[in-house]
Amino acid sequence: MINATLKELSRHLTSGEVTSVELATQYLDRIKALNPALNAFITIDGEKTLEEARAADAARAAGEAGPLTGVPLAYKDIFCQEGWKTSCGSRMLDNFVAPYSAHVVERCRAAGMVTLGRTNMDEFAMGSSNENSYYGPVKNPWDFNAIPGGSSGGSAVAVAARLAPAALGTDTGGSIRQPASHCGVTGIKPTYGTVSRYGMVAFASSLDQGGPMAQTAEDCALLLNVIAGFDSRDSTSLERAPEDYTRSLEQPLTGLKVGLPREYFAEGLSEDVAQVVQSAIDTLRQLGAEVVEVSLPNTRLSIPAYYVIAPAEASSNLSRYDGVRYGHRAAEYSDLVDMYERTRAEGFGDEVKRRILVGTYVLSHGYYDAYYLKAQKIRRLIADDFRKAFERCDVILGPVAPTAAFDIGQLADDPVQMYLSDIYTLSINLAGLPGMSVPAGFAGNGRPVGLQIVGNYFSEAKMLNVAHQFQLATDWHARRPVL
Numbered sequence: 192m193i194n195a196t197l198k199e200l201s202r203h204l205t206s207g208e209v210t211s212v213e214l215a216t217q218y219l220d221r222i223k224a225l226n227p228a229l230n231a232f233i234t235i236d237g238e239k240t241l242e243e244a245r246a247a248d249a250a251r252a253a254g255e256a257g258p259l260t261g262v263p264l265a266y267k268d269i270f271c272q273e274g275w276k277t278s279c280g281s282r283m284l285d286n287f288v289a290p291y292s293a294h295v296v297e298r299c300r301a302a303g304m305v306t307l308g309r310t311n312m313d314e315f316a317m318g319s320s321n322e323n324s325y326y327g328p329v330k331n332p333w334d335f336n337a338i339p340g341g342s343s344g345g346s347a348v349a350v351a352a353r354l355a356p357a358a359l360g361t362d363t364g365g366s367i368r369q370p371a372s373h374c375g376v377t378g379i380k381p382t383y384g385t386v387s388r389y390g391m392v393a394f395a396s397s398l399d400q401g402g403p404m405a406q407t408a409e410d411c412a413l414l415l416n417v418i419a420g421f422d423s424r425d426s427t428s429l430e431r432a433p434e435d436y437t438r439s440l441e442q443p444l445t446g447l448k449v450g451l452p453r454e455y456f457a458e459g460l461s462e463d464v465a466q467v468v469q470s471a472i473d474t475l476r477q478l479g480a481e482v483v484e485v486s487l488p489n490t491r492l493s494i495p496a497y498y499v500i501a502p503a504e505a506s507s508n509l510s511r512y513d514g515v516r517y518g519h520r521a522a523e524y525s526d527l528v529d530m531y532e533r534t535r536a537e538g539f540g541d542e543v544k545r546r547i548l549v550g551t552y553v554l555s556h557g558y559y560d561a562y563y564l565k566a567q568k569i570r571r572l573i574a575d576d577f578r579k580a581f582e583r584c585d586v587i588l589g590p591v592a593p594t595a596a597f598d599i600g601q602l603a604d605d606p607v608q609m610y611l612s613d614i615y616t617l618s619i620n621l622a623g624l625p626g627m628s629v630p631a632g633f634a635g636n637g638r639p640v641g642l643q644i645v646g647n648y649f650s651e652a653k654m655l656n657v658a659h660q661f662q663l664a665t666d667w668h669a670r671r672p673v674l
């Protein structure tokens with residue numbers, strides 16, 4: 192049962208082959224056995240989980256079950272969940288129990304899904320390796336020396352190690368796609384505005400977007416059906432008619448136009464990742480896709496633009512952690528300013544402090560035009576690159592990251608090198624486009640490699656169709672680490 196997809200679990204629950212309580216117990220036992228080594232979860236609470244599972248079984252007995260009632264799910268520790276500690280991977284929120292639930296959590300609970308726990312992450316979602324968590328690094332189940340990717344590393348590992356059949360993550364500059372790629376799971380970051388940010392701890396609000404991580408594209412579609420949709424409590428939530436994201440899964444790919452950006456296959460891409468991506472493209476070609484070359488000339492500017500805009504927004508968003516209202520407060524201080532200073536010095540880790548400093552600097556008088564305004568102009572150019580590219584193709588394919596997962600500690604002292612690993616993911620967030628990662632093979636060292644699929648605005652159903660057809664023709668998504 193532990194290896195089943197959401198789709199299969201739904202069937203097993205419907206047929207009565209398993210109850211939600213039995214299922215939750217199996218996952219909780221596995222979490223208990225493996226989490227001490229993997230560190231994928233920050234919080235588990237078996238009693239609460241079983242209570243939700245019992246309620247799901249009761250709903251089913253009363254004939255009130257939906258397709259995902261009783262199916263378990265893990266949440267990145269960034270989504271507020273009433274009654275659960277919501278730490279965002281930070282000492283600052285180590286004592287914070289959310290008094291309300293995020294929109295996506297409300298949606299999943301209303302669908303009858305059962306909470307397995309809260310997954311580890313880089314502090315305030317800042318990082319690409321999960322080494323920035325106050326709760327310690329997460330281990331990649333394929334190789335305990337490897338990083339799992341970040342910042343949704345705990346969610347990716349939970350799915351890869353079968354500690355959960357699916358998990359929710361967030362993606363500001365690659366945080367769903369890059370850990371999905373490094374752990375061999377499927378993840379999708381929807382078009383900006385598709386999933387409500389209400390109750391999601393804010394990092395860079397113009398880029399943050401929640402999304403599903405699971406074994407298959409089909410499962411991601413099922414989960415997206417649950418979490419997507421308008422919510423008036425998020426001012427950037429889009430008012431659109433509800434969609435069924437599974438509607439195109441079975442369509443053949445004949446005639447699909449696939450764009451390969453020249454800039455994604457150039458210098459900096461490792462040989463083994465290039466090979467995996469190339470063979471995935473060959474598979475899609477055999478399935479009827481037609482390949483065209485496209486150009487995204489401003490790709491290289493995405494790193495400086497993102498690392499101005501994201502810290503700028505973060506410096507503003509994180510100003511709320513002042514020790515007054517909630518979260519950490521220094522134990523000793525002499526006056527109010529001293530309290531602010533000590534609280535923030537103690538509560539935030541190095542990477543968060545670095546970004547607050549950068550963000551404050553680029554927004555400060557005299558530097559605003561030189562950095563922030565310029566970055567916003569680059570953002571427009573990047574979106575224009577994609578607009579032109581999508582005149583010639585239906586989806587864009589490429590790598591998710593330049594290399595497979597690197598070793599724990601390898602880039603820990605080199606933030607700029609760490610930022611460079613986001614080169615293929617950042618521009619998608621800057622443009623607000625949907626992007627996904629699909630397991631496509633392994634690097635020479637046995638670590639997983641994902642294929643990135645980028646779609647035009649609101650083309651999630653098409654992307655999921657491409658991913659699903661790819662998964663019908665390959666079995667990379669079904670491989671699992673030996674644990």
Ligand SMILES: NC(=O)C[C@H](N)C(=O)O
Nearest residue numbers: 316317318363364365366
């Ligand atoms: N949050 C993200 O999407 C990850 C990105 N590497 C960052 O540190 O900002």
